Amino acid sequence: MAPAHRIICHVDVDAMYVGCERELNPTALLHVPVAVSQYNPYGNLQVTSSDEIDRRLIVRPGKPVEGDTNGSLIAVSYEARAEGVKRNDRGRDAVKKCSELRIVQVPVKHGKADLTMYRDASYRVLNKLVASVKENAPSKASAEKILVEKASIDEIYIDVTSVAHDMAQRVIQERDAAPAKDSNYWQDILHDLGAAQCTTIGGVEEISANALAANSLSKDELRRGSQFQVLDSSGETILDSGSQAWWQRNLSDWADLEIALACGAALAARGRSDVASHFTAKAEDGREGTTFTLSGGVSTNKTLAKLASGMKKPNRQTLINPEEGDTLQKLFHPLPIGRIKGLGGKFGVELAAKLGVATVGDVARLSLGEIEKHYPPSPDDETAQFLFNIARGICTESVSDRTLAKSIGCGKTFRNHLALDPSNEEVIKKWTGELTGELTERLAVDRKENLRTPKIFGVSVHMSDKKRSASKSASAPSSFERYTETAIKLVRQITGSSSGSMIEGLTVFVSSFVEVADETKNIMAAFEKASAPKAGGAVIRSSSDKIRARMMKTKPSLKTMWSQQSAENVTKSNEECADVLEGVEPIVDDIDPDVLSQLPPSIQAEIRMSRGDTQNTKSSSGKKGAGMNAWLTKKASASASTSSSDADKAPEKRPFAPSNPKDIDQDFLDELPDDIRASVMKDIAAYNHSPQRQPSGNSKKRKRGIDSFFAPSTNK
Numbered sequence: 001m002a003p004a005h006r007i008i009c010h011v012d013v014d015a016m017y018v019g020c021e022r023e024l025n026p027t028a029l030l031h032v033p034v035a036v037s038q039y040n041p042y043g044n045l046q047v048t049s050s051d052e053i054d055r056r057l058i059v060r061p062g063k064p065v066e067g068d069t070n071g072s073l074i075a076v077s078y079e080a081r082a083e084g085v086k087r088n089d090r091g092r093d094a095v096k097k098c099s100e101l102r103i104v105q106v107p108v109k110h111g112k113a114d115l116t117m118y119r120d121a122s123y124r125v126l127n128k129l130v131a132s133v134k135e136n137a138p139s140k141a142s143a144e145k146i147l148v149e150k151a152s153i154d155e156i157y158i159d160v161t162s163v164a165h166d167m168a169q170r171v172i173q174e175r176d177a178a179p180a181k182d183s184n185y186w187q188d189i190l191h192d193l194g195a196a197q198c199t200t201i202g203g204v205e206e207i208s209a210n211a212l213a214a215n216s217l218s219k220d221e222l223r224r225g226s227q228f229q230v231l232d233s234s235g236e237t238i239l240d241s242g243s244q245a246w247w248q249r250n251l252s253d254w255a256d257l258e259i260a261l262a263c264g265a266a267l268a269a270r271g272r273s274d275v276a277s278h279f280t281a282k283a284e285d286g287r288e289g290t291t292f293t294l295s296g297g298v299s300t301n302k303t304l305a306k307l308a309s310g311m312k313k314p315n316r317q318t319l320i321n322p323e324e325g326d327t328l329q330k331l332f333h334p335l336p337i338g339r340i341k342g343l344g345g346k347f348g349v350e351l352a353a354k355l356g357v358a359t360v361g362d363v364a365r366l367s368l369g370e371i372e373k374h375y376p377p378s379p380d381d382e383t384a385q386f387l388f389n390i391a392r393g394i395c396t397e398s399v400s401d402r403t404l405a406k407s408i409g410c411g412k413t414f415r416n417h418l419a420l421d422p423s424n425e426e427v428i429k430k431w432t433g434e435l436t437g438e439l440t441e442r443l444a445v446d447r448k449e450n451l452r453t454p455k456i457f458g459v460s461v462h463m464s465d466k467k468r469s470a471s472k473s474a475s476a477p478s479s480f481e482r483y484t485e486t487a488i489k490l491v492r493q494i495t496g497s498s499s500g501s502m503i504e505g506l507t508v509f510v511s512s513f514v515e516v517a518d519e520t521k522n523i524m525a526a527f528e529k530a531s532a533p534k535a536g537g538a539v540i541r542s543s544s545d546k547i548r549a550r551m552m553k554t555k556p557s558l559k560t561m562w563s564q565q566s567a568e569n570v571t572k573s574n575e576e577c578a579d580v581l582e583g584v585e586p587i588v589d590d591i592d593p594d595v596l597s598q599l600p601p602s603i604q605a606e607i608r609m610s611r612g613d614t615q616n617t618k619s620s621s622g623k624k625g626a627g628m629n630a631w632l633t634k635k636a637s638a639s640a641s642t643s644s645s646d647a648d649k650a651p652e653k654r655p656f657a658p659s660n661p662k663d664i665d666q667d668f669l670d671e672l673p674d675d676i677r678a679s680v681m682k683d684i685a686a687y688n689h690s691p692q693r694q695p696s697g698n699s700k701k702r703k704r705g706i707d708s709f710f711a712p713s714t715n716k
Contacts, residue, residue, distance in 0.1 A: 005257055007164040007264035008399060009133075010305035011272065011296045012155035013125055014314035017075035019279075019292040020121045021104045025053040026281030028060070030289040033080035033101045037071040037091055039108045050107045050117040058091075059103035065092045071105065078314045110434040112412050115153075116442075122153045125275060125292050126403075130158065132274040133267050136193065137163040138170070147399045155309075157302055159399035160264050167263040168256065175251050186251055193266035194273055196247040198238060199298070200312050202320040203327030206242040238316070257323060261298060265319050268296040272317065301395035303341060307332065322393045332393055333361030340390060351387070364391035404450055404513075410438040411460070411507030419464060419502035422495035428488060432459075435508045436483040443510065444480070454510035457483065459490040462505030469505060470494050476510055483508075 013019060017036040022029045037058070039045065048056055059065050070091045083098035091103050107114040130148055137143035145162035167189065174183035190196040239247075254262075276290040283289055296317035297308025308318040311331075322328055337351060337360055338344040354374045357363050363371075368388045375383040389395070412435065414420050420427050447453055458473030472490040477483050487508050495503065 003161055003165045003260070005260065005300045006159060006161045007260055007298065008300065008302055008305040009158040009160055009264055009268045009296060009298050010151075010155065010302065010309045011129060011158065011268060011294050012309055013122070014293045014295055015075055015077050016122065016125075016154040016292070017106075017118055018077045019125075020118050022289075023121065023279065023281065023291040024050065024117075025057065025104075026289070026291065027284045028053075028057060029102060029104070030281060030283035030291070031079075031285070031287060032283075033083060033085070033098050034077040035073045035080055035085060035089075035091075035094060035101060035103050036075040037103050037105050038074050039071060039105060039113060045108060045111050048105070048108045050114070052107075053104075056105045056107065057102060058105050059095060059101065061100055061102075065095055065103075073103070074106070110410075110438045111431070112410075112434070112438070114438075119153060121292075125279065125294075126150065126156050128275050128278055129156070129271045129294065132271040133158060133160065133163075136267055136270050138166050142166045147401045148403055149399045149401065150403045150405075157305070157399045158268075160267050163267065164260045164263040167266075168260040171251070171259050171263075172256060175254075179252050183251060189263055189266045190247065194269040195262055195266035198269050198272075198317060199243070199247075199265045200239060200316065200318045201243045201246045201324075202308055202311060202318050203324055203330045204242045204246050206240040255323075257300075258321060261300075261319055261321055265298045265317065268298055268317055272296055272315075276315070301393075302397050302399065303390060303395035304332075304393055306341065307335075307339070328393045329361070333359060333364055333391075335360045337363065342386070342390070360391050363387055366391075404452075406513070407509055407511035408439065408442055408446065408454075409507050409509030410435045410442070411505065411509075413505050414503060419504050420506070422491070422501070422503055428491060429484070431506060432487040432491060432508070433484045435506065436487050439508050439510065440480040440483055447516065451516050452513040453516050455512040455514055457486060457510050458508070459487050459494065460505075460507040460509065461491060461494045461503055463495065463501045464504050465501040469507075 018029075018034050021034065021036060050056075073085070073087055073089050073091070073094055076085050076087055076089075076094075080094070080098050080101055083101075085094045085097050085101065089097075094103070095101050107117065130146075134143040134146060137146070142163045147157075147159035149157040149159075151157055171183050171186045171189070174185060272294040276293055279292045280288055280290050293315035295309050295313045295315060297305045297310070297320070298317065299305040299308055299320040300322055304320045304322060308320045311318045320327060320331065337357060338348045340360060343351060351363075352358060355363065355366065355371065357366075366388075368384060371387050372384040375381070375387070377384050412431065420431065422428065443454070454476045456473050457476040458471055460469045460471040462469040472493050474486060474490065477486050491506070495501075
């Protein structure tokens with residue numbers, strides 16, 4: 001039976017960009033006020049890499065703000081926030097507020113900010129968090145039911161319903177068996193996992209003036225950073241007296257839901273603690289410190305969990321029980337409507353005007369009928385019901401088990417005199433090239449790590465005479481080299497009729513990813529599937545529930561991929577092959593059966609034939625001998641039309657070594673991974689210049705080109 005309430009944790013990384021810079025340069029940046037600034041788009045756009053830490057430390061005591069160092073701040077440490085420094089401040093203004101401020105500029109590449117190091121840090125930090133949560137689950141079975149949804153580069157939802165309720169059930173059983181005695185397991189949850197030491201209870205806490213001020217901040221004010229949050233979290237006592245009293249109650253006084261929420265809080269507390277202790281470094285004064293801290297929220301749905309995680313920052317967490325008396329009235333209803341997911345931006349402005357509301361409580365006082373007058377319900381529009389529910393703390397949105405982005409995009413804004421003239425071919429080519437260059441770099445990494453490739457490629461352009469951006473899309477190019485060409489064509493389609501208008505924003509993006517291993521006509525699927533990590537030992541799941549372990553494992557060489565064969569999957573893979581190839585002996589000893597089963601039937605047959613199993617092997621056309629070479633070359637039709645007398649003869653086995661690139665089917669060549677395609681072309685050139693080249697077909701030649709990747713590994 002499913003639990004009556006979900007237990008959801010929302011965790012975000014405190015000032016994550018600052019944490020990344022501290023990890024790279026702890027000596028100069030730990031325990032001091034730090035800000036990360038954007039590059040100056042009007043200034044010098046020279047490439048700077050992430051490891052150029054001295055060059056990127058553009059402002060520090062004794063080094064004034066000047067020239068390109070007066071960029072806008074995109075991240076601010078909590079030490080700097082306490083001095084009144086906020087996001088979007090200019091460097092010069094920030095230093096006036098905090099004379100000890102250090103400002104680090106983001107790396108620059110492709111004429112824009114290079115966020116690679118920040119994405120990598122996000123992966124490592126959030127992976128560590130999820131790993132800890134799973135390690136502290138009471139059983140492997142419950143751990144496997146944990147759902148993880150990466151919401152952004154620095155925040156994540158974790159549905160721990162199964163784990164928390166399993167833990168709570170054990171506590172409840174021990175409580176009911178001995179009501180007068182505290183459960184030892186319960187004490188472990190409260191103290192060993194740390195829930196009772198760091199979790200504020202929303203709606204119960206003795207709220208301070210600073211906390212009250214922090215709770216009333218708008219979403220924009222929270223994003224920019226507020227000293228109220230810092231002052232509220234920097235006192236000597238972590239927990240207020242109200243929260244302490246809540247945790248110190250006798251177990252017999254706890255409701256079942258409260259116990260489950262406390263178990264969820266314990267998992268979040270241990271995960272946050274493990275991250276903080278894992279990412280440590282030493283400052284210039286020799287003191288140790290953590291480079292990454294996390295703030296968390298625990299509740300029964302995503303909306304309340306996210307609200308809770310933002311209430312106490314940094315390095316704190318809050319629990320909200322919606323069934324706790326007037327908790328919603330105290331915490332939720334006073335919030336500006338823009339603080340709630342889905343109620344911000346233009347819709348929030350429209351909502352305020354139509355309904356005459358400013359806070360969540362204002363919406364809660366309206367009946368469903370009153371809301372429906374302004375937002376009539378229909379099968380395609382449930383706005384009224386959503387507003388009615390969300391104002392009462394009801395959110396049915398589930399945590400989707402997704403840690404991979406649904407789309408990947410790279411964009412740049414061109415303000416004022418930087419706006420692009422769409423008729424300037426050279427400028428359009430330069431910037432589409434820069435953006436597609438970054439995009440393809442990210443796609444290459446994504447393809448190796450996540451075994452997927454996009455189906456859709458698109459361009460979004462914001463013109464100076466338009467209020468909104470216009471987008472065009474097409475099928476994703478088959479090779480990275482064609483992305484720029486395709487992008488230029490799409491830009492032309494958008495800007496063709498825009499006379500006198502300038503481009504103020506340009507973005508390239510991909511979407512609709514498919515798993516490479518599922519594309520049976522793509523040879524890359526075979527290589528990627530063979531190199532994919534096996535299940536187990538990882539933490540963050542992809543949308544297909546495959547576990548990635550990029551930081552822990554290295555991929556084998558191509559020869560190793562083809563030679564690997566694990567005993568536990570031979571039988572299953574052979575059965576799959578048998579279903580595809582009727583009458584063909586499925587076992588090929590020196591090739592990974594997982595790889596073999598993903599190839600087209602004709603290729604499987606050819607591989608078996610090349611291994612000497614010619615008695616039962618047939619090509620997909622029903623004739624012996626039509627195999628790999630025919631599939632690779634444009635002469636396939638000629639091979640397929642071999643006379644019956646020729647077909648009865650044993651085929652001459654010789655390696656595929658075309659002397660001209662035109663002999664290779666271009667569509668097939670485009671489907672190969674870039675490195676393999678380059679190797680094939682290199683082998684053709686080497687073959688043409690080889691002194692050992694013999695015209696006789698009986699000569700023994702060295703295997704070349706793509707055949708070399710199908711050959712078994714030999715160690716001499």
